Amino acid sequence: MDNTLARLSSDVPGLDQICGGGLIAGSSYIIQGRPGAGKTILANQIAFAQARRGSKVLYVTLLAESHDRLFQSLSALDFYDAARVGKDLTYISLFRTLLDEGLDALVATLRGELARQKASILILDGLLNARESGQSNLDVKTFVAELQGHAAFTGCTVLFLTSARIDESSPEHTMVDGVLQLEERLSASRTVRQIRVAKSRGSGALGGLHLFEISRRGIDVYPRLEAALASPSAAERPVTARLTTGVAGLDERLGGGLPHNSVSVLVGPAGSGKTTFGLTFLKEATRERPGVHFGFYETPERLCTKAHALGIDLQGLAASGALTLLWRPLTENLLDKLAYDLLRAVRETRAERLFIDGLTGFERATVDPHRVVEFFSALTNELRAVGVTTVCTWEVKELSGPWVTNPSPEILSQLDNVIGMQHEMTGGRLKRSITVLKVRDSLFDTSVAEAVISRAGTGLQVTGTMPGGGAAAGCGAGH
Secondary structure (H helix, E strand, C coil): CCCCCCEECCCCCCHHHHCCCCEECCCEEEEECCCCCCHHHHHHHHHHHHHHCCCCEEEEECCCCCHHHHHHHHCCCCCCCHHHECCCEEEEECHHHHHHHCHHHHHHHHHHHHHHHCCCEEEEECHHHHHHHCCCHHHHHHHHHHHHHHHHHHCCEEEEEECCCCCCCCHHHHHCCEEEEEEEEEECCEEEEEEEEEEECCCCCCCCEEEEEEECCEEEEECCHHHHCCCCCCCCCCCCCEECCCCECCCCCCCCCEECCCEEEEEECCCCCHHHHHHHHHCCCCCCCCEEEEECCCCHHHHHHHHHHCCCCHHHHHHHCCEEEEECCCCCCCHHHHHHHHHHHHHHHCCCEEEEECCHHHHHHCCCHHHHHHHHHHHHHHHHHCCCEEEEEEECCCCCCHHHHCCCHHHHCCCCEEEEEEEEEECCEEEEEEEEEEEECCEEECCCEEEEECCCCCCEEEEEECCCCCCCCCEEEEC
């Protein structure tokens, strides 16, 4: 006996995942949110997706607004297809029926329309109006129960849309199979949209608040990374092989290069050579063993210009397919969207090496600072699972003093390898230095080495131990 519940694919990116696999066919759901939260867009996006799959959809409004205004708004969205309206999707208004004849007449009319249209999806926009037409909670329960009963008998999935706050004690909440709550709020001076599966009967939904955005595509939901990837998508396979950094003289200090599938961080102040390190790391990418650059500060054009000054043909690498350049301006970003964009690029290109220029870009994107440690844990675990060797940067004012608290110790402990980069004025000239501070489960050279930026196509180079920088014999094992 197959106990698997039939699911509806919403075609809303991320929604099916937070709902535990999609909406359950033949069930009833409330979509709740204040005006402007995105309820109507979400419902119509689901409706058009089902229509494209051959289902009949009945969209009933209990609002005073005309359908012309609705279609005018929907026409700006990519999923809207006017040719399906009146054919696969039927829009009717029963506002006057409810106003003049009450809930009993509304139920009777809906039954007739469902039978006539042979609809498998019913969307009722304006549950608040139906609720206010009832004389008591019993009337509302009776209305919802009768509509649910008829819909379940015919295998119809029902979506109730309401701007009223639905709490757990309300009659509607207790009757339906699921509740989706949409909210729009201010976080400092920016607007943040979030969705929550407040009730999910028969489904293992992802709890908590998930970010979403509205664009020409409609709604995109970004499940919280630490919930969606509480465990990595694949088991991490121990690898003993090493990957060259491309930085001449550094691999030996690391014990043979960076361990495959590891996550390394370059810590240092601005101008210490962190981005140059990353470009040097990526110049080793090939079409067979590609790389990805994910940055927040420099456009691809500026990055290629910078690389050209170092003698590195970044533009040629990108044109050949050996390198993918992704730039996300440090303006208004969604934390989880950044992570999914990054992971998608790594998976699609099957990248062997990844350079993230600016972990602080993720930190700046969060609207909930308490998430940062768990978010980075999920992200780094997944990067290891997909088999990419990652180098990222974290800018600090200086390596001395309290630098180990920024990044926080909780984040730092999640990173496999730590390389410190520094610069100082010596004898009237700027000198850069590099120090291997940590290589997990490996022996490494702890001495301070001089780092030189070359214009001859080699990028960053390590030329030798700095005077007073300690002897090469001072080796340690990272933990």
